[in-house]
């Protein structure tokens with residue numbers, strides 16, 4: 220049967236090789252589980268289903284192993300430890316005991332994660348016998364943020380409409396919700412913000428709280444809590460109050476009552492995500508208050524309930540000389556002023572989810588505040604669902620960036636996981652790329668971005684290349700040569716995209732509003748920060764945004780070690796060059812080419828690399844499902860067409876400033 224992609228990486232098709240299958244059968248003859256909680260029942264159901272499929276024979280669930288051996292035992296053990304260290308609440312361990320494989324952890328959720336780890340082991344054809352492995356999540360709140368609207372559309376979504384069917388809830392629970400929850404659990408995601416940060420107040424109405432509660436009921440057995448994005452002015456819109464001032468007693472009272480109502484319906488409700496005073500959304504500044512006043516009021520409204528407030532730092536306004544600095548200027552001075560239940564959620568870069576950005580200068584600059592790293596999985600600036608772009612390397616690049624906040628090694632990952640500043644809370648969020656498309660993500664390889672996010676959120680030490688191989692084997696094929704070919708495509712794909720769209724540190728030169736395709740010529744009065752010319756600053760001398768002391772001086776927001784890396788145009792890594800420097804067209808770069816020649820070379824070789832992607836995909840064809848092969852092959856054709864569009868638009872536009880010929884061997888024949 221043709222693979223329609225619906226099962227994602229949770230494919231439990233029978234292992235073709237009989238000897239290989241037999242090897243697993245010997246150690247996976249039954250699943251013994253007390254099954255006394257919904258989470259444990261989910262874990263044992265997944266194992267019997269998964270192993271049953273992979274081994275091609277029933278793997279029964281039993282309440283306890285008794286004297287049986289050769290099976291899998293699920294065990295919640297408050298004392299569970301690994302290598303002499305107590306496991307974290309969600310950490311698991313798998314080990315052999317009396318010829319059984321025990322999956323253990325301190326909570327039933329830990330056992331659920333262990334169950335998926337064991338299945339992954341089989342799906343990627345690793346041995347089970349004698350297995351001894353353990354894993355703790357490094358970050359506590361591993362969140363998916365949906366930008367889904369109440370009317371079923373998804374902001375910046377390219378995979379159909381929202382999977383949430385509000386008009387059917389709470390009565391009908393689409394079976395898809397369960398498959399969604401399984402997919403999330405399999406990669407360790409434990410929190411879901413179900414609605415867009417550009418939020419409708421309606422989600423806080425009694426009617427919708429009932430619907431959200433029904434969804435929470437589906438996600439709970441899979442270890443996920445539900446959170447809501449809230450509309451700041453809800454007390455006015457829903458409550459009929461005259462104000463939404465966070466210091467107003469009636470406003471406080473309204474939010475406290477709303478929290479009580481939410482927790483009554485959803486006892487494990489996770490909390491609130493807030494976009495305030497950003498891109499036209501209302502917020503505390505409308506009343507002369509600051510972000511901390513707003514966030515703290517909500518935190519206090521949560522009161523005794525076990526929830527948190529994630530307050531977004533994605534703010535910028537017209538009239539600044541450099542948007543790069545704005546979030547820092549508004550938030551950094553508030554460090555130390557936030558309630559302990561507040562986390563500040565910061566995008567990976569200072570502008571907006573570009574294909575490559577320097578890390579956001581707030582990381583490392585707010586030691587008293589737990590910061591959430593927000594990355595975008597949906598490919599708003601990365602080719603929607605038509606360009607093959609694997610985001611593992613992008614996310615890893617950010618996580619590995621060294622802020623030098625407390626000396627070398629103070630990476631963004633360690634700021635976020637709380638280890639640099641010893642925070643009690645830690646969180647990471649991915650803006651979801653899924654929708655109602657049969658295969659969830661539109662582009663089949665978009666699934667890898669959902670997958671990689673979860674895996675890195677759990678353990679930021681994992682390598683994106685290993686994750687790419689793992690995903691490929693679970694999702695596409697286990698044939699070794701094809702796995703290598705595809706993992707190689709995935710590994711290169713983001714660099715290729717950068718080369719033909721925004722090489723050398725160019726940024727924000729995409730099409731207006733829709734953010735699709737190139738529009739480097741975009742200029743307009745009023746909101747220069749919504750144009751392209753504001754960011755690339757091309758002129759007869761050169762190209763790029765001077766953010767050193769001779770320019771906006773945004774570079775000064777970083778620690779001196781970072782400034783040293785990026786501060787000198789002669790030594791700045793080329794990937795970041797035009798982020799920080801206005802470079803003469805004729806300047807010789809470390810590659811030996813002038814800026815103009817290097818720019819043109821990158822656009823041309825980048826666009827031609829799509830031909831390489833196509834060749835690789837063709838080489839893997841015999842190992843792939845035909846329908847899936849054809850789907851990606853067709854999308855690659857679109858990608859090639861659009862890579863040429865980017866190349867020609869940008870090279871020809873910048874040529875009007877550089878006034879130089881396109882270098883050989885790329886120059887079109889005359």
Ligand code: GCW
Pocket residue numbers: 366374375416417494498533571572599
């Ligand atoms: O990247 C921009 C998007 C907006 C989005 C905003 C944000 C949800 O273009 O669509 O709004 O960021 O992150 O708030």
